[in-house]
Amino acid sequence: MSGGAQDQRPVVTGLGVVAPNGVGVKEFWAATLDGRSGIDWIRRFDASGYPVRIGGEVLDFVPKEHIPSRLLPQTDRMTQHALTAAGWALQDAGADPATLDEYEMGVVTASSAGGFEFGQRELQKLWGQGAEFVSAYQSFAWFYAVNTGQISIRHGMRGHSSVLVTEQAGGLDAVAHGRRLLRRGAVRFMVTGGFDASLCPWGLVAQIPHTHLSRRDDPERGYLPFDADACGYVAGEGGAILILEDRHAARRRGAGQEYGEVAGYAATFDPPPGSVRGPALARAIRGALDDAGMNPGEIDVVFADASGVPELDAVEAAAIAEVFGPRSVPVTAPKTMTGRLYSGGAALDAATALLAMRDGVIPATTGTTNVASGYDIDLVIGQARETPVRAALVVARGCGGFNSALVLRHTD
Amino acid sequence: MSEFTIDELVRLMRICAGETEGIDLDGDITDIPFDELGYDSLALLEVFNRVKHEFGAEIPEEMVGELKTPRMALTAVRDALAATAG
Numbered sequence: 001m002s003g004g005a006q007d008q009r010p011v012v013t014g015l016g017v018v019a020p021n022g023v024g025v026k027e028f029w030a031a032t033l034d035g036r037s038g039i040d041w042i043r044r045f046d047a048s049g050y051p052v053r054i055g056g057e058v059l060d061f062v063p064k065e066h067i068p069s070r071l072l073p074q075t076d077r078m079t080q081h082a083l084t085a086a087g088w089a090l091q092d093a094g095a096d097p098a099t100l101d102e103y104e105m106g107v108v109t110a111s112s113a114g115g116f117e118f119g120q121r122e123l124q125k126l127w128g129q130g131a132e133f134v135s136a137y138q139s140f141a142w143f144y145a146v147n148t149g150q151i152s153i154r155h156g157m158r159g160h161s162s163v164l165v166t167e168q169a170g171g172l173d174a175v176a177h178g179r180r181l182l183r184r185g186a187v188r189f190m191v192t193g194g195f196d197a198s199l200c201p202w203g204l205v206a207q208i209p210h211t212h213l214s215r216r217d218d219p220e221r222g223y224l225p226f227d228a229d230a231c232g233y234v235a236g237e238g239g240a241i242l243i244l245e246d247r248h249a250a251r252r253r254g255a256g257q258e259y260g261e262v263a264g265y266a267a268t269f270d271p272p273p274g275s276v277r278g279p280a281l282a283r284a285i286r287g288a289l290d291d292a293g294m295n296p297g298e299i300d301v302v303f304a305d306a307s308g309v310p311e312l313d314a315v316e317a318a319a320i321a322e323v324f325g326p327r328s329v330p331v332t333a334p335k336t337m338t339g340r341l342y343s344g345g346a347a348l349d350a351a352t353a354l355l356a357m358r359d360g361v362i363p364a365t366t367g368t369t370n371v372a373s374g375y376d377i378d379l380v381i382g383q384a385r386e387t388p389v390r391a392a393l394v395v396a397r398g399c400g401g402f403n404s405a406l407v408l409r410h411t412d
Numbered sequence: 413m414s415e416f417t418i419d420e421l422v423r424l425m426r427i428c429a430g431e432t433e434g435i436d437l438d439g440d441i442t443d444i445p446f447d448e449l450g451y452d453s454l455a456l457l458e459v460f461n462r463v464k465h466e467f468g469a470e471i472p473e474e475m476v477g478e479l480k481t482p483r484m485a486l487t488a489v490r491d492a493l494a495a496t497a498g
Binding site for chain 2: 132139
């Protein structure tokens with residue numbers, strides 16, 4: 001294969017993060033390596049009357065410091081986070097969209113809930129004051145595709161733009177779709193990732209019936225994936241944006257850095273409950289490795305989906321042990337410091353994996369201290385582990401049967 | 413009811429739809445088209461909704477699109493107020 005063809009590998013050149021334990025890549029990464037959690041009692045509203053009282057809120061984000069006043073009245077919090085992270089990611093990539101071909105730039109984000117808090121506010125107006133008090137911006141501010149749309153409008157990106165809705169697998173699916181579009185030659189520059197922010201009364205009551213949310217009244221012990229004491233997960237808000245470009249184009253425009261290559265991806269769907277066929281997670285992991293042309297032994301760390309629901313933890317631990325061998329690869333879940341961010345979670349995990357590759361350190365899974373017996377995985381707990389990371393696998397599952405796996409690899 | 417002035421209109425534009433960077437709403441904007449000021453049809457729907465709640469002047473939705481400048485908006489609101497008073 002010629003060097004030119006090699007150069008068309010899809011590489012990540014910029015990152016933007018808004019997370020409960022850090023706003024901005026620098027803050028988030030420092031907190032993540034230190035084991036500082038953003039999970040706490042819900043503070044934005046009085047949650048004392050709800051069966052779920054802890055969450056991963058982004059409290060250090062002042063919208064008017066980041067969002068033009070023109071956009072404030074028409075955006076939900078998740079969109080404000082997404083727009084801010086997209087701006088930071090572009091800056092990080094050293095990319096000025098005004099200098100690039102508008103039809104060669106596209107946006108693919110994942111969304112799970114849409115603009116729930118915006119919708120709640122307008123519903124309150126509808127029933128409290130009357131229909132004529134409902135904002136005209138409700139027409140799009142609640143919508144799943146709104147983050148993609150607002151990013152594309154703000155930065156003049158008129159190439160392919162879309163949204164993927166696959167619950168918590170969405171963050172990986174969006175990155176993978178960006179890669180697919182780059183490979184097709186449809187675009188040269190993709191803004192990808194995912195954001196959700198549905199920690200508001202209406203958003204919370206919509207999640208509670210699912211029973212996977214942790215009802216434990218203890219921020220320290222509320223989300224303990226793979227632990228013998230696991231009790232479900234904590235919901236969080238935020239996510240990450242990743243700039244994806246073909247390597248040749250990135251180098252030609254003088255991109256600042258390459259965090260790594262999106263080397264492999266696969267997605268599978270679980271059979272319905274009660275089926276004799278087993279879960280399809282291991283098949284997704286194998287598929288991603290095959291797509292990357294890599295052996296399990298070449299993966300230096302697995303970022304786990306880490307559901308925190310014991311039955312789902314068991315499925316994931318078994319899948320990892322099956323593909324890699326018992327305790328053969330370090331596994332981690334830094335999302336124990338943010339909660340599960342819905343469409344933002346896997347995007348943030350992908351960003352975290354790239355930072356781990358850059359700095360040669362695997363952040364720890366916090367909270368979990370006592371891995372349940374029978375889980376044959378080498379979970380990184382206690383403190384971050386310094387070790388070269390040349391390639392990482394990110395696993396994500398979405399409620400309803402979505403399984404996705406993404407391989408990220410160093411480009412040197 | 414006090415007269416509906418450009419200052420009131422600008423106040424409601426700011427509340428409903430914010431400001432566009434690089435445009436001074438405190439300058440003489442009376443004859444600058446709303447789209448040049450950065451206000452699209454949805455933004456104006458929001459503004460006239462607010463005008464209705466605060467001043468009682470109802471501008472029909474289909475008419476909002478015809479009001480291209482702040483001057484035209486002021487005239488329409490004053491006419492609507494006069495019609496109500498009459």
